[in-house]
Amino acid sequence: MKPHTLRTPAALVEAGLAPPERLAELERVAARYAVAITPALADLMDPSDPDDPIARQFVPDSAELDFREDERVDPIGDEAHAAVDGIVHRYPDRVLLKLTDICAAYCRFCFRRERVGKGSGLLQPKALAAALGYIRAHPQIWEVVLTGGDPLVLSARRLAGVAAELAAIEHVKILRVHTRVPIAAPARVTPALVRALKASGKAVYVAVHVNHSRELSRDARRACARFVDAGIPLLSQTVLLRGVNDDARVLGSLMRALVECRIKPYYLHHGDLAPGTAHWRTGIAHGQSLMRALRGRYSGLCQPAYVLDIPGGHGKSPIGPQYLRGDAGCGYQIEDFKGQRHSYWKS
Numbered sequence: 001m002k003p004h005t006l007r008t009p010a011a012l013v014e015a016g017l018a019p020p021e022r023l024a025e026l027e028r029v030a031a032r033y034a035v036a037i038t039p040a041l042a043d044l045m046d047p048s049d050p051d052d053p054i055a056r057q058f059v060p061d062s063a064e065l066d067f068r069e070d071e072r073v074d075p076i077g078d079e080a081h082a083a084v085d086g087i088v089h090r091y092p093d094r095v096l097l098k099l100t101d102i103c104a105a106y107c108r109f110c111f112r113r114e115r116v117g118k119g120s121g122l123l124q125p126k127a128l129a130a131a132l133g134y135i136r137a138h139p140q141i142w143e144v145v146l147t148g149g150d151p152l153v154l155s156a157r158r159l160a161g162v163a164a165e166l167a168a169i170e171h172v173k174i175l176r177v178h179t180r181v182p183i184a185a186p187a188r189v190t191p192a193l194v195r196a197l198k199a200s201g202k203a204v205y206v207a208v209h210v211n212h213s214r215e216l217s218r219d220a221r222r223a224c225a226r227f228v229d230a231g232i233p234l235l236s237q238t239v240l241l242r243g244v245n246d247d248a249r250v251l252g253s254l255m256r257a258l259v260e261c262r263i264k265p266y267y268l269h270h271g272d273l274a275p276g277t278a279h280w281r282t283g284i285a286h287g288q289s290l291m292r293a294l295r296g297r298y299s300g301l302c303q304p305a306y307v308l309d310i311p312g313g314h315g316k317s318p319i320g321p322q323y324l325r326g327d328a329g330c331g332y333q334i335e336d337f338k339g340q341r342h343s344y345w346k347s
């Protein structure tokens with residue numbers, strides 16, 4: 001295993017993850033967007049394969065500097081719903097609490113790429129106190145989603161402190177953690193970190209970002225098992241990525257691997273309009289055809305919801321294929337998993 005996280009193009013070249021002739025190109029990208037590849041991820045990469053699905057997600061590419069008119073600095077509209085520093089209040093019953101803008105590794109398609117790895121790092125104590133005050137003052141907030149960046153780059157001690165503050169807020173019932181750490185830095189998932197999340201006494205869910213079955217290494221599976229064994233249910237979030245998982249078999253293998261790890265597939269995200277990410281996005285019709293293929297061939301446990309975060313901050317909507325046509329007046333036509341249509345009576 002490489003000893004350190006690789007943070008510069010020169011380090012990537014030295015580690016054999018990019019050829020020397022690409023150094024100048026990588027440096028141009030790295031000047032704009034953060035780069036970090038952890039030892040655990042570097043170990044999963046096959047430098048001899050130009051299409052390696054792990055390397056593609058983390059090694060910079062000059063296509064990231066190809067900006068399109070419809071792309072946005074803030075593609076899902078976090079700013080439009082920023083209540084106070086660190087809080088995004090988009091939906092009535094839940095808020096995002098952004099504890100840090102640091103991640104263990106930086107995904108080249110990140111929807112928050114204009115922010116992550118660039119700012120002050122941690123939400124400062126004063127801002128954190130104001131964010132917690134906002135949650136306290138809004139009794140409709142039932143769920144707090146810890147996100148960032150990646151909240152699990154924080155120490156167990158710091159996380160336990162936040163959990164203890166949230167524990168004291170009666171109307172908050174659910175803590176959800178969005179993270180890529182079990183994949184990118186599985187050694188960080190220690191018993192102390194798991195205990196820290198449980199310290200709130202609230203129901204805790206962890207949503208793990210995983211895009212390819214090869215990311216579920218032995219260490220990553222062990223890290224995920226630590227949460228589940230401690231009574232913390234795991235969900236998955238997958239981004240639909242051209243050349244990584246835009247194939248029914250690849251996506252199906254990922255969903256099965258997740259379920260085998262006791263991770264319930266939750267969301268398949270259509271690629272957001274983040275700057276310089278056009279080369280990652282597939283068409284929605286292709287995403288729908290993948291979802292149809294999953295529905296036909298894989299267990300119901302393996303079905304995520306295919307969703308689009310509506311640009312401008314209007315929230316997520318499901319965009320999966322439709323199986324039901326017609327209406328209550330004329331009757332319905334329902335399509336089965338083989339694509340055959342059947343009549344369903346009026347109701």
Ligand code: SF4
Nearest residue numbers: 103106107110149180
């Ligand atoms: S882990 Fe999430 S926030 Fe961090 S770079 Fe990847 S997509 Fe962005």
